[in-house]
Amino acid sequence: xxxxxxxxxxxxxxxxxxxxxxxxxxxxxxxxxxxxxxxxxxxxxxxxxxxxxxxxxxxxxxxxxxxxxxxxxxxxxxxxxxxxxxxxxxxxxxxxxxxxxxxxxxxxxxxxxxxxxxxxxxxxxxxxxxxxxxxxxxxxxxxxxxxxxxxxxxxxxxxxxxxxxxxxxxxxxxxxxxxxxxxxxxxxxxxxxxxxxxxxxxxxxxxxxxxxxxxxxxxxxxxxxxxxxxxxxxxxxxxxxxxxxxxxxxxxxxxxxxxxxxxxxxxxxxxxxxxxxxxxxxxxxxxxxxxxxxxxxxxxxxxxxxxxxxxxxxxxxxxxxxxxxxxxxxxxxxxxxxxxx
Amino acid sequence: xxxxxxxxxxxxxxxxxxxxxxxxxxxxxxxxxxxxxxxxxxxxxxxxxxxxxxxxxxxxxxxxxxxxxxxxxxxxxxxxxxxxxxxxxxxxxxxxxxxxxxxxxxxxxxxxxxxxxxxxxxxxxxxxxxxxxxxxxxxxxxxxxxxxxxxxxxxxxxxxxxxxxxxxxxxxxxxxxxxxxxxxxxxxxxxxxxxxxxxxxxxxxxxxxxxxxxxxxxxxxxxxxxxxxxxxxxxxxxxxxxxxxxxxxxxxxxxxxxxxxxxxxxxxxxxxxxxxxxxxxxxxxxxxxxxxxxxxxxxxxxxxxxxxxxxxxxxxxxxxxxxxxxxxxxxxxxxxxxxxx
DNA sequence: TTTACCATTGCATAGGTATGCAGAATTATT
DNA sequence: AATAATTCTGCATACCTATGCAATGGTAAA
Numbered sequence: 067x068x069x070x071x072x073x074x075x076x077x078x079x080x081x082x083x084x085x086x087x088x089x090x091x092x093x094x095x096x097x098x099x100x101x102x103x104x105x106x107x108x109x110x111x112x113x114x115x116x117x118x119x120x121x122x123x124x125x126x127x128x129x130x131x132x133x134x135x136x137x138x139x140x141x142x143x144x145x146x147x148x149x150x151x152x153x154x155x156x157x158x159x160x161x162x163x164x165x166x167x168x169x170x171x172x173x174x175x176x177x178x179x180x181x182x183x184x185x186x187x188x189x190x191x192x193x194x195x196x197x198x199x200x201x202x203x204x205x206x207x208x209x210x211x212x213x214x215x216x217x218x219x220x221x222x223x224x225x226x227x228x229x230x231x232x233x234x235x236x237x238x239x240x241x242x243x244x245x246x247x248x249x250x251x252x253x254x255x256x257x258x259x260x261x262x263x264x265x266x267x268x269x270x271x272x273x274x275x276x277x278x279x280x281x282x283x284x285x286x287x288x289x290x291x292x293x294x295x296x297x298x299x300x301x302x303x304x305x306x307x308x309x310x311x312x313x314x315x316x317x318x319x320x321x322x323x324x325x326x327x328x329x330x331x332x333x334x335x336x337x338x339x340x341x342x343x344x345x346x347x348x349x350x351x352x353x354x355x356x357x358x359x360x361x362x363x364x365x366x367x368x369x370x371x372x373x374x375x376x377x378x379x380x381x382x383x384x385x386x387x388x389x390x391x392x393x394x395x396x397x398x399x400x401x402x403x404x405x406x407x
Numbered sequence: 408x409x410x411x412x413x414x415x416x417x418x419x420x421x422x423x424x425x426x427x428x429x430x431x432x433x434x435x436x437x438x439x440x441x442x443x444x445x446x447x448x449x450x451x452x453x454x455x456x457x458x459x460x461x462x463x464x465x466x467x468x469x470x471x472x473x474x475x476x477x478x479x480x481x482x483x484x485x486x487x488x489x490x491x492x493x494x495x496x497x498x499x500x501x502x503x504x505x506x507x508x509x510x511x512x513x514x515x516x517x518x519x520x521x522x523x524x525x526x527x528x529x530x531x532x533x534x535x536x537x538x539x540x541x542x543x544x545x546x547x548x549x550x551x552x553x554x555x556x557x558x559x560x561x562x563x564x565x566x567x568x569x570x571x572x573x574x575x576x577x578x579x580x581x582x583x584x585x586x587x588x589x590x591x592x593x594x595x596x597x598x599x600x601x602x603x604x605x606x607x608x609x610x611x612x613x614x615x616x617x618x619x620x621x622x623x624x625x626x627x628x629x630x631x632x633x634x635x636x637x638x639x640x641x642x643x644x645x646x647x648x649x650x651x652x653x654x655x656x657x658x659x660x661x662x663x664x665x666x667x668x669x670x671x672x673x674x675x676x677x678x679x680x681x682x683x684x685x686x687x688x689x690x691x692x693x694x695x696x697x698x699x700x701x702x703x704x705x706x707x708x709x710x711x712x713x714x715x716x717x718x719x720x721x722x723x724x725x726x727x728x729x730x731x732x733x734x735x736x737x738x739x740x741x742x743x744x745x746x747x748x
Numbered sequence: 749t750t751t752a753c754c755a756t757t758g759c760a761t762a763g764g765t766a767t768g769c770a771g772a773a774t775t776a777t778t
Numbered sequence: 779a780a781t782a783a784t785t786c787t788g789c790a791t792a793c794c795t796a797t798g799c800a801a802t803g804g805t806a807a808a
Contacts, residue, residue, distance in 0.1 A: 072469070074764055085788045090766055097766090100786060115548055120525045121462045121471065122764035126793045128413070130462065132526075135507075140488045141686075147481045147488040154509040163526065166476075166507040168495040184461045185473075185504060207456055289690065318690065326691035345482075349630065349659070350667035351692045415794060426758045431796055438797090441756060463794035466763050750808085757802070766792090774785070 073116045082110050093118050124186060133162045133372065134182035134190040138169040142288050143315050145342045145359070146194055149215065152365040153191065160373050162188070169195050176201055183208050189372045191215060196259070197224065211375040211383075215368050217260055218385065225375070225383040227367045231261055234357040234390045235268025238310045238339050241355075241392065243276055244401035247308040247337055251281035251299045253292050253320060255312040262287070262312045265341060269310055281306055285316040292319030293327065300328050300336065307336055308398075314340035314347050317354055321397060337398040341390075348395070355398035357390045364388055414457045423451050434459050465527060474503045474713065475523035475531040479510040483629050484656050486683045486700070487535055490556065493706040494532065501714050503529070510536050517542055524549050530713045532556060537600070538565065552716040552724075556709050558601055559726070566716070566724040568708045572602055575698040575731045576609025579651045579680050582696075582733065584617055585742035588649040588678055592622035592640045594633050594661060596653040603628070603653045606682060610651055622647055626657040633660030634668065641669050641677065648677055649739075655681035655688050658695055662738060678739040682731075689736070696739035698731045705729055 075089040082089070084103065091097035092107035099107075111117075124130040135153060139146045154164050165187060167178045175192075179201050182190055190205060193215035202222035205212045214226035242250050252269055255262035266282075273280045281299055285292030292311060296319065299306045311317040317340030324330050324338065332338055340347060343358035367386060375381050394400070416430040423430070425444065432438035433448035440448075452458075465471040476494060480487045495505050506528060508519045516533075520542050523531055531546060534556035543563035546553045555567035583591050593610055596603035607623075614621045622640055626633030633652060637660065640647045652658040658681030665671050665679070673679055681688060684699035708727060716722045735741070 072764085076764080086765080087767080087788060087790095088786085090764095091787085094766080098786065103786080115545075117521060117525050117549075119466075119527060119764050121465045121527055122793085123766070124462045124793095125460075125466060125764085125795095126766050128793080132506075140492045141485075144482075144485060144488075147485070151481045151509050154507060155511065158508070163522065164507045165473075166495060166505045167499070168492050170496065180458060181504065184458050186460060186462055204456075208458075289686075318692070322691040345630075350663040351659070413794090417794085427795075428758060428760095428797080429756085431794095432757090435796080439756065444756080460794055463763090464796070466765095466794080467796050469763080752805100752807075754805080755803090757800105759798105759800085761798090762796090763794100768789105768791095770787105770789085772785105772787075774783105776783070777781080778779105 072119075073114055075116070075118070078107060078111050078114065078116050081114065082107050090118075128186075130186040130188055131162055132165050132185065132187045133157055133376075134165045134167065134185075134187040136167045136169060136175065136178060136182075136190065136192045136195055138171075138194045139287065140168055143194075143313060143342075144344045144346065145313065145361075148344070148361060149193055149365065152361060153193075153215075153369060156365060156369040160369065162373070179205065183210060188376045189213070191368060191372055192217065197222070209379065211372060211379070213368050213372040213375075213383075215364065223383050225368075225371045226385050227364050227371070228260075228387050229359045229364065230387045230389045231264035232268035232271075234341060235265040235270075235310070236272050237268075237390075237392050238265075238341075238357060239269045239272030241339070241394075241398065241401070242308045242310070242337065243272065243278070245308075245337065245399040246402070247399065248278065249281075249304065249306045250278065250308045250310065251283065251306040253283050253285040253295045253299075253309060253311045253316055255285065255287035255316070257284060259287075265310075265312050285311065285319065287313055287316060289315050289319040292316030293323040296320035296323035297327055300324060300330065305336075309336060309338050311338065311340050314342040314344045314354060314356055316340070317356065317397070318346070318352055321352060321354070332397050333399045339398050343393050347393070353396035355395045356393050358393050359390050360388050413460075414455055416457070416459070419448060419452050419455065419457045422455065423448050431459075469527075471527040471529055472503055473506050473526065473528045474498055474717075475506045475508065475526075475528040477508045477510060477516065477519060477523075477531065477533045477536055479512075479535045480628065481509055484535075484654060484683075485685045485687065486654065486702075489685070489702060490534060490706065493702060494534075494556075494710060497706055497710040501710065503714070520546065524551060529717045530554070532709060532713055533558065538563070550720065552713060552720070554709050554713040554716075554724075556705065564724050566709075566712045567726050568705050568712070569601075569605075569728050570700045570705065571728045571730045572605035573609035573612075575682060576606040576611075576651070577613050578609075578731075578733050579606075579682075579698060580610045580613030582680070582735075582739065582742070583649045583651070583678065584613065584619070586649075586678065586740040587743070588740065589619065590622075590645065590647045591619065591649045591651065592624065592647040594624050594626040594636045594640075594650060594652045594657055596626065596628035596657070598625060600628075606651075606653050626652065626660065628654055628657060630656050630660040630663075633657030634664040637661035637664035638668055641665060641671065646677075650677060650679050652679065652681050655683040655685045655695060655697055657681070658697065658738070659687070659693055662693060662695070673738050674740045680739050684734050688734070694737040696736045697734050699734050700731050701729050 212224040218226040283295035340356040347354040553565040624636035681697040688695040
C-alpha cells in the first residue's frame with residue numbers, strides 16, 4: 067500500500083544542505099551544533115517525517131536503552147500487574163524502553179534470557195520468577211546487570227530487593243497469638259518460591275516458640291486451590307481457628323470457602339490474614355487483614371539499582387530487605403485488651 | 408567488574424577457521440552451509456558465549472522482529488492483564504519480541520508512538536487506549552501496521568477487533584426486561600471510551616424500544632466511583648431495581664454498595680450485571696451475571712491480523728466485531744416462566 | 749580422463765548512525 | 779586590521795551482520 071522507503075539522515079542532510087554528521091549532531095542534545103543549524107535540520111526532519119533509527123544508533127553507541135522485564139503470575143495475582151505498571155512507568159521516566167516477557171509455567175528462563183541478550187538490553191529485571199545460578203552466570207559473563215524483585219539467588223552477584231517476608235510471617239503469627247487463637251494454619255503459595263518459604267518460616271518460628279501446633283496446606287498462590295485447602299482445614303474433627311495465607315488472592319479463596327462454602331463466620335469462627343495488600347483487600351466484601359508489601363519502595367529501589375549499575379558497570383550489586391506493614395481490617399480477630407501484656 | 412568486550416561473529420570465524428559469512432549462515436536455518444561446518448561453528452559459539460547481535464541483524468534485514476504493545480488500565484481492570492498475558496504469549500509463539508508501553512492518563516499516545524517507530528517495530532498493537540487519527544496517519548506514512556484491540560478509529564486504515572459491545576448492551580437490557588425489572592440504570596465507564604458508549608447505546612436502545620425510563624451514572628471504570636454511583640441510584644425516593652455496569656470491576660463496586668453500604672439484597676432488591684467476565688466474577692462472593700468477552704478469539708484475531716500484515720504489507724486492514732456471551736449467575740433476577748413468551 | 753554441475757565458501761559491500769580529527773568559519777582580543 | 783581563540787562543520791571510519799556474486803572444491807556423468 068505505502069512506499070516502504072525509510073527516510074535516513076542523509077536525505078535530511080541533503081535537503082538542509084549540511085552533512086550527515088550535522089544531522090546526527092542536531093538530534094543529540096550535547097553535541098556542538100549552531101543553534102540555527104539545529105533548528106533548520108529539525109524542522110526539515112519533521113516535515114519529511116524523519117526519525118533517527120534506534121537500531122543503528124544502538125549498534126554504534128553500544129547502548130540499546132532497553133531493559134528486559136521478565137514477569138509471571140500476571141493474571142493469577144493482581145499484585146504483579148501493579149508491579150509491572152510501576153516498573154514500566156519508572157523505566158520510562160528514566161528513558162529506558164521495556165522489552166517484556168511474560169513467563170508461563172511451561173517456560174524456562176533459560177530460553178528467554180538469551181533472547182534478551184540478543185537484543186542487547188542494557189539490564190534485566192526479573193520478578194515472580196526464579197533465576198537459576200547458571201543463567202545468572204551467563205548474564206554476568208555477558209556483562210548485563212540483573213536485578214531481582216521479590217526473589218533472590220544465593221550464589222550470584224545479582225541485585226535483589228525483597229519484602230521482609232520472614233518478618234511479615236512473624237508479625238502475622240504474633241497477631242494470632244495475641245488474639246489467643248490456638249489452632250492456626252498456613253496455606254502456602256507455590257512450594258518452591260522463596261516468598262512462600264520465607265513467610266512460612268517466620269510464621270512457624272513464632273508458633274514453635276510458643277509451642278503451638280500448626281497445620282499446613284498448599285494453595286499454589288491461586289484462589290481455587292486455597293478455597294479447597296481452607297475447606298480441608300475447617301471441615302475436620304479439630305478445625306482450625308485461624309489461617310495465614312501466603313498472599314491475598316488465596317486469602318479471598320479461604321474467606322469464600324469459610325463463609326460461602328462452610329457457612330461459618332469470619333472472624334468469629336476463623337480469622338484470616340493475607341499478604342500483599344492488593345487494592346481489593348480493602349473492598350467491603352473482603353475487608354482483609356493483611357501485610358502490605360511496600361511496592362513503591364521496592365520498585366524504586368529496584369529500578370534505581372538497575373539503572374545505576376547500567377551507568378556504572380563496576381558498581382557492586384545491592385541486596386536489600388524492605389519491611390512490610392501490618393494492615394488490620396475485619397477478617398481477623400482483634401487482640402483483647404486483657405491479653406495484651 | 409567484567410570485561411565489557413562483546414564477542415562478535417568474526418571471533419567465532421577465526422576460531423573456527425571460516426569466514427564471518429559462514430558464521431552468519433550457520434546461524435540462519437535456511438542458509439547453505441555444510442552440516443559439519445555448522446556444527447563446528449555452533450559449538451565454538453556456545454563455548455565462547457557468542458550470540459548474534461539482533462540490532463545489527465535488524466539493521467540489515469529491515470525487520471526488528473519486535474512489536475509494540477500499548478496498553479493502559481492494567482491495574483484498574485483485571486481484564487487487561489489477561490489480555491496482555493495472552494497477547495504477549497501469542498506474539499512470543501510467533502517469534503515476535505514485545506516492546507511494552509503502559510500508558511497513564513497524563514500521557515499521550517503522541518509521545519509514545521514515535522518511540523516505537525524509532526525502534527523500528529514491525530507492528531503496533533494498541534489496547535485500552537484511543538488512537539488519534541493524526542497518529543494513525545503517522546504510522547501509515549511510516550509503513551507500520553497498527554491493530555486496535557477493543558477500540559476503533561473511524562477514519563483510519565488501522566485494523567481493529569472489538570467485542571460486539573452494542574449487542575452486549577442489548578442482551579443485558581433484554582434480560583432485565585424479561586425479568587420484569589422496571590427501574591433500570593446504567594453505570595458508565597469512562598465517558599469518552601467507545602466501549603462504554605457502545606454498551607450504553609445497545610442497552611438504551613432496548614429500553615427506549617420498551618418505553619422504559621433509565622437512569623445513568625458514571626463510574627469511570629473503577630470500583631470506588633461505581634460504589635458511589637450505585638449508592639446514588641438506590642438511596643433516593645424512587646430507587647432503581649437493576650443496574651448494568653459497563654465492566655465487572657464496577658459491578659463489584661455496585662454489589663458491595665448495595666449489600667454492605669445499603670444493606671439490601673442482590674438480586675432480590677437490585678439486579679446487577681457486569682461486562683467482561685473476569686475470573687473473579689465467578690467467585691462466590693460476587694457470583695456475578697455478566698457478558699463474557701471472547702478474549703481468546705479477540706487476541707487470536709488481533710495477533711494474526713498484525714502478523715499477516717507485517718509479512719504482507721500490501722494486505723488491507725481488517726475490522727471485525729466478535730459476539731460476547733451472556734453468563735447468567737446469581738447477581739441478577741431470573742426471568743420467570745410466565746414472563747417468557 | 750574430461751566436462752558439467754552442484755554444494756560450499758569467501759569477498760566485498762550495505763544497512764543508518766555516531767564520533768575523532770582536522771579544516772573552515774566565526775568571534776574575541778590586542 | 780591582524781592574530782588568537784572558539785565554535786561549527788565535514789570527512790572518514792566503525793559498529794556487526796546478512797547477502798549477491800564469484801570462486802572453490804568435489805562429485806557425477808559421459
